[in-house]
Amino acid sequence: MITEIRIPLFPLNQFIDHFYYYTGFNPQHFVDRFLPDGDVQIIFDLTDYPKYIYDNETLKEIQSCKKVWFSGFRTEPITIPSGKESEMLIVQFKKGKAYPFVIEPMQNLKNFVVDAELVLNPEILNIRDNLLNTPEPSEKLLVLEQKLLDCYYSQLSENPFVDFAVAAITASPDQCSIKSIAENAGYSQKHIIKIFKEHVGVTPKEFLRVIRFQKVIQQIELQKSVDWSAIAYDCGYYDQSHFISDFKLFSGFTPNVYMANRGEILNYVPIK
Numbered sequence: 001m002i003t004e005i006r007i008p009l010f011p012l013n014q015f016i017d018h019f020y021y022y023t024g025f026n027p028q029h030f031v032d033r034f035l036p037d038g039d040v041q042i043i044f045d046l047t048d049y050p051k052y053i054y055d056n057e058t059l060k061e062i063q064s065c066k067k068v069w070f071s072g073f074r075t076e077p078i079t080i081p082s083g084k085e086s087e088m089l090i091v092q093f094k095k096g097k098a099y100p101f102v103i104e105p106m107q108n109l110k111n112f113v114v115d116a117e118l119v120l121n122p123e124i125l126n127i128r129d130n131l132l133n134t135p136e137p138s139e140k141l142l143v144l145e146q147k148l149l150d151c152y153y154s155q156l157s158e159n160p161f162v163d164f165a166v167a168a169i170t171a172s173p174d175q176c177s178i179k180s181i182a183e184n185a186g187y188s189q190k191h192i193i194k195i196f197k198e199h200v201g202v203t204p205k206e207f208l209r210v211i212r213f214q215k216v217i218q219q220i221e222l223q224k225s226v227d228w229s230a231i232a233y234d235c236g237y238y239d240q241s242h243f244i245s246d247f248k249l250f251s252g253f254t255p256n257v258y259m260a261n262r263g264e265i266l267n268y269v270p271i272k
Helices: 124-132 137-155 158-169 177-187 189-199 205-219 228-234 242-252 254-263
Strands: 004-005 017-025 033-036 041-045 051-054 061-065 068-071 076-083 087-093 114-116 268-272
Touching: 004 137, 017 137, 041 124, 061 114, 068 124, 087 137, 124 137, 158 189, 158 205, 177 189, 177 205, 189 205, 205 228, 205 242, 228 242, 228 254, 242 254, 254 268
Parallel strands: none
Antiparallel strands: 004 017, 017 087, 033 076, 033 268, 041 068, 041 087, 051 061, 051 076, 068 114
């Protein structure tokens, strides 16, 4: 397997966490359940055959993805190819920071995977062509960075409130409250919800629930034996039933079924 990671330079690094290239990944399984993690991506597929999204229950093909696509904020799991025999280049945005790159409010893209040219600069397909014509992985990442900077430099404006709210929630999802964020920012909760949906894709409460769920997933990875009651308490759930309900909503599994089936890569559960 060949992988390459690059953190872009300023100003793209204020919005994009990293670029990730891989090829030659050959797991034993073909299909993964991907869990909501609070992230948003642009995916460049550098192969010439489509990738499919599958129904979570029946595994029937329900959507075909080709060339480049944009994956919005997720509040539900999605079933996708495992990456076997793929060649991909992924733009991983920082949480809440994809808004300057899209022509739609982020709320319109919640739980959707869409052809990138429909919601991004139309130049995005030409960028893919440039990547295909660049032989070395490290050079591909440099080309991608420069092309994105050329396309988006004039649009790269930050929203200090969104940055503040996202940072507060991600830092302490077990203790943070939307009310306290509103009070510290001097905004009404109604105004906060509006801004958050436009820029992040979901309400602050939905974002908090996903980030809290992710804290659970990360804690599980650190423990050899899991005390579910302790994890639920540590991650800010009011009771066990509330914890199990959220876990099933975001993963499609009960906690014990997840433990029995989880894969080697965080947030990816082998299905088939």
